[in-house]
Amino acid sequence: MAITEAKHVDTRDRIMDAAEGLFARGGFNATSLRAITNEANVNLASVNYHFGSKDRLIVEVIKRGIRPINSERLTRLAELTKNKNGSPVPLEKVLDCFYRPAFEYFQDNSKINFLRLLGRLLYETGPFTKAILEEEWMPLFEPYFNALKTALPHLEDDEITWRFHFALGSMIFTVSQYESLEAMSCDNCTIRDDFEPAIQRLIAFTTAGMNNPHALKSNS
Amino acid sequence: MAITEAKHVDTRDRIMDAAEGLFARGGFNATSLRAITNEANVNLASVNYHFGSKDRLIVEVIKRGIRPINSERLTRLAELTKNKNGSPVPLEKVLDCFYRPAFEYFQDNSKINFLRLLGRLLYETGPFTKAILEEEWMPLFEPYFNALKTALPHLEDDEITWRFHFALGSMIFTVSQYESLEAMSCDNCTIRDDFEPAIQRLIAFTTAGMNNPHALKSNS
């Protein structure tokens, strides 16, 4: 049974690896199962055998990729607030806990496409995509929103939401559209070899933006 | 000939209007010509008659939408730098010239989907999409980069490029993913009825982020 299971898992993972790269590069609808099974060197029918359908394949691919990132985000934030129990947590440390697990994906070359797939997912439509995002996002939003609230006590809730949204946009754009940044800078500004300059600049940028003492009145 | 041209233009525009909305909602590959022609109440073959192919249809849709935005961006920046000839231009005014023409698209309900289509285009693949984006972006990048350089004389070129990239991410995310912001805030933070609070907050956020005096050394 050991070898049988090894084969099983092997085929499953080869399909998911190939699907992850092809979905990120060409999109979900534009990527055919035949393209995936060709790249994975498996039979066409094995996708429906192991996953049931193409829809459930992408769900598994996304969950496999996003869960270690998000659990790491929660773990680091919990450690951060635990060690500083009571006293306010520095804003830049909170943002570091949120950004870094995503950036660390770039260390693994086989995962470099996944963040682009996640960014693309925001624009994909379908019965499953929105559900996955909300399902994986909601457990993350509350703890981080509370951490931001204690770090920015002078701001109203909606103001924090606005600024968190802006920071999210910067991060997502940075990790999923890095190619356009490379093009703009003639490859001077890159994220591939070492993400530390990128994440430090991103933290500096978004910390300054969120710390801005001036705020619009009320929630209008 | 007058009525003939009217019909011609009418069918063309009805196709483009329907395509813009459907492409934005469901993506390029997932939207069939039959869905477009049904929504536009025109015959299926008229797409190929008027545009030649589905690929050339999306090119025309994108160009029709992006050109008035980008020409307005250039016009307003030119006026801004002309009136303040010589003296440095305030950073927030430069960003206002860049952001506002995009946000003003939300005033026209028929155009509300176009910015989402543009955001989605960043993640679409194809021989035409990247070419359009670069073709329409390059004439914009140089003037705005120069304006940012004079507004931020203490920063190196690459540092400006990084921060401009972060600001771009915030803006694109705001105009194309406003639904997730509404969900996070229980519809307290919205952009639909009035974009002025959104654009002012976005300008405040990105101005603070770009003005940050601290900068990483060198271009590493």
Added chain:
DNA sequence: GACTATTTTAAACGAACGTTTGAACTAAAT
């Protein structure tokens, strides 16, 4: 009213898609 050019229409084309099927294959258990 006949003629020409332009546009619209219904129908069909071949190709590619996700999925299903049933037989062949593999490896551990009896």
Added chain:
DNA sequence: ATTTAGTTCAAACGTTCGTTTAAAATAGTC
């Protein structure tokens, strides 16, 4: 050696896609 459960495989299924075709309809010209 036979059985059994799990997996792989080639082939085919029905559907949908973008595109093409040729006839019908429309509008302007003489």
